[in-house]
Amino acid sequence: xxxxxxxxxxxxxxxxxxxxxxxxxxxxxxxxxxxxxxxxxxxxxxxxxxxxxxxxxxxxxxxxxxxxxxxxxxxxxxxxxxxxxxxxxxxxxxxxxxxxxxxxxxxxxxxxxxxx
Amino acid sequence: xxxxxxxxxxxxxxxxxxxxxxxxxxxxxxxxxxxxxxxxxxxxxxxxxxxxxxxxxxxxxxxxxxxxxxxxxxxxxxxxxxxxxxxxxxxxxxxxxxxxxxxxxxxxxxxxx
Numbered sequence: 001x002x003x004x005x006x007x008x009x010x011x012x013x014x015x016x017x018x019x020x021x022x023x024x025x026x027x028x029x030x031x032x033x034x035x036x037x038x039x040x041x042x043x044x045x046x047x048x049x050x051x052x053x054x055x056x057x058x059x060x061x062x063x064x065x066x067x068x069x070x071x072x073x074x075x076x077x078x079x080x081x082x083x084x085x086x087x088x089x090x091x092x093x094x095x096x097x098x099x100x101x102x103x104x105x106x107x108x109x110x111x112x113x114x115x116x
Numbered sequence: 117x118x119x120x121x122x123x124x125x126x127x128x129x130x131x132x133x134x135x136x137x138x139x140x141x142x143x144x145x146x147x148x149x150x151x152x153x154x155x156x157x158x159x160x161x162x163x164x165x166x167x168x169x170x171x172x173x174x175x176x177x178x179x180x181x182x183x184x185x186x187x188x189x190x191x192x193x194x195x196x197x198x199x200x201x202x203x204x205x206x207x208x209x210x211x212x213x214x215x216x217x218x219x220x221x222x223x224x225x226x227x228x229x
Contacts (some may be wrong), residue, residue, distance in 0.1 A: 004222065044205070
């Protein structure tokens with residue numbers, strides 16, 4: 001399957017700052033990537049679908065101006081949490097859709113964000 | 117809308133015990149069904165999948181059969197190991213095009229030596 005990396009794996013920041021999380025596909029060109037948020041001991045909540053070269057599609061209730069997504073190439077999508085607050089602390093996971101038309105998703109290892 | 121319901125955890129078993137984690141779904145048509153596993157501090161990994169009715173997905177001793185008549189995709193393993201301790205997510209992708217996946221709430225499994 002595809003190999004997906006995320007950077008950083010952990011980040012601690014002060015309230016009010018912005019944090020950028022990178023999601024890279026190491027061996028596969030992904031036209032579609034997904035960003036999820038996972039609260040402790042809960043399931044994944046889809047935040048947005050990131051399409052290469054176009055604007056991301058956000059799920060209901062997700063603020064697009066707060067969670068900026070840029071899918072500039074077939075191997076890189078970024079999520080920027082702007083003006084982060086403690087309630088944004090969470091585990092953020094990206095995934096990309098499998099190749100060859102399959103519907104399997106390949107997940108990155110996740111980024112744990114802690115906002116002080 | 118489409119949804120996935122799986123049994124609440126945590127599930128605690130002794131090593132070599134039999135494991136069943138129940139999963140049922142609601143969807144139109146024939147969705148693809150998945151089990152993903154998440155080890156502590158890591159992202160999700162695909163464990164197994166099935167794409168049509170009566171298909172059996174299997175991997176690492178785990179099995180699940182796509183049951184259209186009962187809209188279920190229960191995960192089973194005959195003999196669990198301590199290393200199987202993780203959170204297991206049942207998921208579906210609707211058969212409507214695209215790759216949007218709907219996840220169940222997850223079931224945490226603890227296996228004791």
